[in-house]
């Protein structure tokens with residue numbers, strides 16, 4: 001087949017996928033990169049202001065101020081704070097729903113899969129009394145009550161969740177956050193027209209939003225999910241388009257709110273549900289992972305092997321996954337659900353159901369997740385998906401052998417007639433794509449257990465120089481910065497070749513794993529020292545922590561290592577890269593990284609370069625404030641060199 | 657010879673051509689991200705004016721067949737290349753009289769903002785290989801290059 005739809009698809013680090021997409025008979029985001037290649041240069045620099053009806057105002061030598069008088073610094077930082085506040089709001093929405101789902105589960109004495117995770121949270125929060133359910137409820141309430149505090153009341157869990165030297169630093173800088181939702185509100189208010197015009201003040205607010213986003217949106221969402229869904233366990237699992245099994249009714253899930261799938265996951269394997277699938281001609285149901293919620297399922301996949309078939313790919317792989325024709329429904333509940341999937345779903349008759357109205361897709365049916373009605377909703381979803389399957393590729397497969405003799409010929413004829421006119425959707429599978437033994441299930445707990453219950457072995461390797469340092473390659477995937485996952489994958493290769501261990505989280509993980517860097521064989525791509533370590537332990541040089549939420553886990557690892565060494569986070573030979581950051585959420589994550597005092601590499605600037613003040617504060621002054629620093633560089637090799645240099649500086653400061 | 661053609665109906669005033677021209681003529685190398693948009697040293701050679709009725713008037717040098725600027729320049733700083741058709745400017749010969757500025761029928765030329773000693777003149781991006789940066793960066797395809805009879 002070569003009815004190429006535009007032939008101008010962008011590059012991908014994943015060459016087989018690139019070819020697959022280039023040959024698709026339908027348009028994807030990869031086809032649209034070219035036609036969007038003329039960017040507004042004022043937008044790129046962040047100096048286009050659309051806050052009031054005098055605008056849009058742009059900065060040029062003739063016009064160094066907007067009509068209101070705002071200069072480039074004010075315009076840029078107002079735009080930036082807006083973006084960080086919106087990104088924070090997204091993550092806070094996720095943790096709020098997760099906490100509510102935990103609370104509701106506790107109230108109905110539902111299944112608590114991660115009792116140990118619950119105990120861990122109780123000990124962090126100082127909750128000592130009550131049975132399992134009472135404790136779970138108290139944990140959820142503690143989180144919710146913090147989220148709902150006003151902006152002028154500091155959140156209580158911040159101190160309990162953070163590393164002491166960091167907490168003290170934040171206190172000193174005056175950036176301890178008030179109620180997380182109110183902080184978003186304040187950020188949005190502050191950057192409205194003719195309010196704040198102080199670039200530094202607004203950048204400081206970004207740090208405060210970073211802390212609330214990181215501790216609640218990231219760290220706590222993971223830990224609450226651990227309680228509800230079970231903790232990650234190390235194992236190998238398949239990744240890539242190969243995980244799609246055409247014999248089953250396949251449900252692709254996209255978003256970030258794993259806790260909304262608890263009931264459905266269980267229902268899909270009940271005999272009566274499986275019988276419905278069988279009657280339609282399939283063997284049963286399979287969930288196909290996509291985007292971060294897919295990574296989260298993958299991470300915990302050992303708890304539901306039967307229904308989950310593996311992680312197929314990241315946000316910008318989702319169209320290709322659908323284009324295989326073997327996905328029968330998409331369940332979406334949050335971001336990274338590209339609007340571009342809609343025409344594909346329409347063309348291939350794929351049912352779209354949306355479980356959270358914040359992410360309502362134009363042609364999706366909305367079925368807002370309602371905990372009280374979850375069982376009924378699961379049943380409805382199953383019926384709708386079976387219906388979609390029958391329309392797409394179903395055969396009537398009911399056993400009529402006991403039918404009345406007189407009616408049997410007629411029934412046979414009707415079934416035969418239906419089956420002969422029914423036209424299946426074309427399948428265009430890619431059964432070889434990806435690999436079947438990517439290491440997954442890595443978390444701060446499972447990794448530590450793997451190391452024998454303590455971080456010392458890892459620290460020893462770092463001290464000995466066998467592992468030069470650690471780089472977190474996190475965040476999104478985008479189609480710029482060299483193409484789909486190009487910079488993330490190239491940078492990762494450069495880093496491991498320099499004996500730097502890479503930890504990943506987010507859609508970048510999806511690309512890196514499909515390119516094979518998380519299989520044990522990838523050890524041969526590592527530098528000699530890291531390679532020896534990996535081969536001895538049988539692990540890949542890139543460890544996948546799963547969804548972007550798991551950036552929180554990665555930072556727990558960093559904190560625990562720092563604690564064991566008795567140093568503060570900025571002293572560690574640890575760097576972060578959100579090489580192909582995409583969304584506002586990534587900027588809020590990035591602000592957390594900066595608050596933690598970590599160097600943060602970005603492949604593309606976050607629309608700030610039009611402001612000299614913003615650039616200086618983020619790339620230089622931040623080192624004095626929190627210890628963090630932004631590094632912007634779109635070149636993999638150069639970026640790896642810069643990150644290596646930082647790691648070496650930190651090593652020598654630690655005398656190792 | 658080549659000329660930049662304009663369909664003002666298509667222009668939406670985004671000024672991408674302006675930023676592209678600034679980028680093409682900056683002194684220090686760099687990316688569009690670090691182009692100093694406030695520095696008059698990076699002046700653009702094209703101007704996007706509003707027509708006052710919601711539309712735009714993109715003003716680009718016509719590299720005229722009979723260039724008034726060349727004809728009015730007494731010091732020979734402006735000349736029309738008979739092969740390429742490009743009207744080019746030699747700052748070293750310029751006497752800063754600004755006769756060219758007064759005589760350009762399209763109002764394209766202007767004295768430089770910082771020193772008012774030289775003329776800001778479109779060079780058809782000859783140093784960038786003669787492919788106008790403004791044209792390459794116009795998302796609306798409101799400007800394009802056409803071969804015209806010299």
Ligand code: SF4
Pocket residue numbers: 049050051052053054055056057065066067068069070075193194
């Ligand atoms: S707020 Fe100021 S800079 Fe922004 S559009 Fe209005 S006048 Fe222009």
Ligand code: SF4
Pocket residue numbers: 725728729730731732733734745749750751752753754755756757775
């Ligand atoms: S300003 Fe320079 S280029 Fe223009 S007419 Fe005078 S001398 Fe010639």
Ligand code: SF4
Pocket residue numbers: 676677680700701702716717777778779780781787788789790791
């Ligand atoms: S052709 Fe080059 S010099 Fe002339 S206006 Fe366009 S970008 Fe500027």
Ligand code: SF4
Pocket residue numbers: 666667668669670671672673674704712714793794795796797798799
């Ligand atoms: S780039 Fe094109 S659309 Fe934008 S102002 Fe220039 S001519 Fe007009």
